Amino acid sequence: MSRRASILGLAVAAVLLALGLQSWGLAQALVERHVVAGIEKRVGLKVTSLKRAEIAFLPLPRISLSGVTFASHDGALSGTALRLRARARLLSLVAGQLDFDRVDLIGPEIDIVVPDEPQGYANWAAPALAYLSGLKSETQLVISAGSLMARSGNTILTTLRDVNLVVEERDETAPVAFAGAFTWRGETARVNLLWPVTGERARVAIALSSNLMSLRLNGTRSGAQGVMTGQVEFNTRSLPDALAWIGPRPRIATLVRQVELTAEAQLAGDNISLSNVIAKLDGDQLEGALKLDGSGARRVLSGTLAGADFDLGRLIRQGENQPLPGAGEPSETPLEFDLWTAHDVDLRISLDSARLGTARLGDLAAQLMVRKGRFEASVLRASAYGGSARARILATAVPAGAELKLQLGLDRVNLGQAGGDLPDLLGGLTGTATGQLALDGVGDSLEQVVGSLTGRVNATLRQGEFKGVAFGELLRRAERPPAARDWRQGRTSFETAQFTALAHRGVLTLTEAQMAGPGYALSLNGNADLGRRWLELTGLLSATNGPARTSFEIRGPFADAVFTPTFDAAVHPTGATRQFAR
Incomplete structure (x- = not known):
């Protein structure tokens, strides 16, 4: 060319x-x-x-x-x-x-x-x-x-x-497959989907992730009923934030933050059944089965879970630390009853060991029941320091807000063992404790409920001792002041101690309070204002083998009341006051 x-x-x-x-x-x-x-x-x-x-x-x-x-x-x-x-x-x-x-x-x-x-x-x-x-x-x-x-x-x-x-490109029988990202409610999310169009048991895969949560499902879908079954994984650093992003946030969800969950799932419309659940809630692992029914106006969560160890106290703290906008006056603690009962819950939990603050319980069975206008949380049974414990909180809707019923029972609890976990509460108190508490209150804030409490409290302690006040030295001081040692030091043993009080409008009034030990007998009367957290008690300490006796007064806030014998100026010994305040 x-x-x-x-x-x-x-x-x-x-x-x-x-x-x-x-x-x-x-x-x-x-x-x-x-x-x-x-x-x-x-x-x-x-x-x-x-x-x-x-x-x-x-x-x-x-x-x-x-x-x-x-x-x-x-x-x-x-x-x-x-x-x-x-x-x-x-x-x-x-x-x-x-x-x-x-x-x-x-x-x-x-x-x-x-x-x-x-x-x-x-x-x-x-x-x-x-x-x-x-x-x-x-x-x-x-x-x-x-x-x-x-x-x-x-x-x-x-x-x-x-x-x-x-x-992605496909023919008529191939599954729909797509991937990408979008922004929803201010959060960027990534999505991958494999969705079958034919086949009785065809593979389905769903993945959705954002900074708030991630969700994965790998399994099969029935062409006739549209039911999906497979392995599901869900992770979030903050369950309340994740639920607020994908839909209404139930108030009860504020009890938990970090969640890692895997399970075998069955999805039929808005109903989800989870079996072989392994859930880590803020690091504590629970296993069992769950079901979520979202077909009605009120979602229903039910199931049974079991675990080796769980921190129940953390649930309470996180629930208290999750205020919602516009909830009550700053000076009061709103109950937010309508928010707590916005959805139905029926959960049963069994634990080998449970923590409540620094206290430890064993072999615990608990139940949470929520219905419209009703909230109930119960510890059906629990072993506690050689004895047993049970508790129940029941709240129902009334025109004034909510009516609360509080119940607590202790049977043969060893206070000496408990003191190792609760030194600030029990100090050097030992013995075996049995008691019951049953109080009712009404209001739309915690302060109103406490101020209206009515009911009964009783406790019996046997074969124990407490430190901070030596009753023997106190009696000797009353009889022969120069010869007595400092009564504000040492310990006092007791054989029995019985306390019974009636509550009316937030004030506990002692109807019976007696303690007896080697060489002494003690009686108390007075009241405790639960709203103000204030004690006003008077007592009489008598020797059982002589004429010595002295009266005294316990007065002040629950955590720091002052013990004052009549023969001396007001004194405030470290540790002694708090034993009497309990």
């Missing part, structure tokens, strides 16, 4: 390349007849209007539509896009056919029509999945910088923004 021919050939190729790279405007009628029909066939979206169409042939044949309006055949999906790009298959063009291997929606705003009475997220997603599953053949669909809006009539249910999604 001559030099002139080579130059001419290169010039022609350059011209053809330039022409191929150039976008060419097409007549709208021609676009509708060929391009729009091809797009509709491949992605199931009918282009109802457009502003401009362009075509380029190199490096690959492609078509670009601007200002596009589109809709699915059944009208479940509709919207607009700044631009729609379709990449044609080169081999199909050679064969004289127009087909596409990729369609891009740039900046789309897509509306999804949800049934008139949507009950949950499963119904919200159903129209989009039905649209994708119904396509006989689908090219790769790419959504860039879009938004998806779910509507029910004129009501906007939810909106996904910053949607960047790739729906």
Whole structure:
């Protein structure tokens, strides 16, 4: 080939390349007849209007539509896009056919029509999945910088923004597969989905993750009933924040923060059944079975869980430290009863060991029952320091707020053993304790309930001692002051101690309070104001083998009341006062 021919050939190729790279405007009628029909066939979206169409042939044949309006055949999906790009298959063009291997929606705003009475997220997603599953053949669909809006009539249910999604190419029987990211309620989330369209037990895989939580499901889906079964994993650093993101946050969810859960799951609509559950709640592991029924207006959580060791005190602390906006006056502690009973709960928990602050319990069986207008938490049984304990809190709705019933029972609890875990509460107190507490109160704040408490408290202690006051030295001081040693040091043994008190409007009044030990007998009377946490008691200490006797007064706040004998000026010995205050 001559030099002139080579130059001419290169010039022609350059011209053809330039022409191929150039976008060419097409007549709208021609676009509708060929391009729009091809797009509709491949992605199931009918282009109802457009502003401009362009075509380029190199490096690959492609078509670009601007200002596009589109809709699915059944009208479940509709919207607009700044631009729609379709990449044609080169081999199909050679064969004289127009087909596409990729369609891009740039900046789309897509509306999804949800049934008139949507009950949950499963119904919200159903129209989009039905649209994708119904396509006989689908090219790769790419959504860039879009938004998806779910509507029910004129009501906007939810909106996904910053949607960047790739729906993979498939044939009629292949599963729907897509992956991407979006922003929902201010949080960026990543999603992967494999959704079967045929087969009685076809594989399904779902993964959703954000900074707040992650959820994975790998299993199968029954084509006839739409029931999914498989392995589920759920993780969150803050359960209250995660639930507030995906839906209403139950007040009871504030009891737990970090959750790691794996289980065998069965999902049927808005009902979820979990078996072989392994859940770590703030590091403590529980195992068992759970069920969540979300089909009604009130969600229902039920199940049984068991664990080797669990911190019950942490649940109480976290519940107290999770205030909700606008809840009561700053000077009061609102009960938030309606929020605590917004959903139904029936949980039964058994633990080999439980912690309540620094106290430890064993072989514990507990129950949490929540119904509309009713909240009940019970320790049905627990071993406690050689004895047993039980407790119950029952709250029911009344016009004044909530009526609370508090019950506590102790049987043969060894206070010497308990003192090792509760030194600030029991100090040097030993002996065996049996007692009951039954109090009722009404109000819409903790302060109102305490101020209205009515009921009865009684306790019996046997064969023990306490430190801080030596009753023997106190009696000798009353009889022969110069010869007595300091009564504010040492210990006092007792054989029995009995206390009975009646509560009325938040004030406990002693009806019987006696203590007896080697060489002495003691009696008490007075009251304790539970609202003010204030003690006002008087007592008489008598020698059983002589005439010595002295009266005394215990007065002051619960944690720091002053013990004052009548024969001396007010004294305040360290440790002694607090033993009497209990």
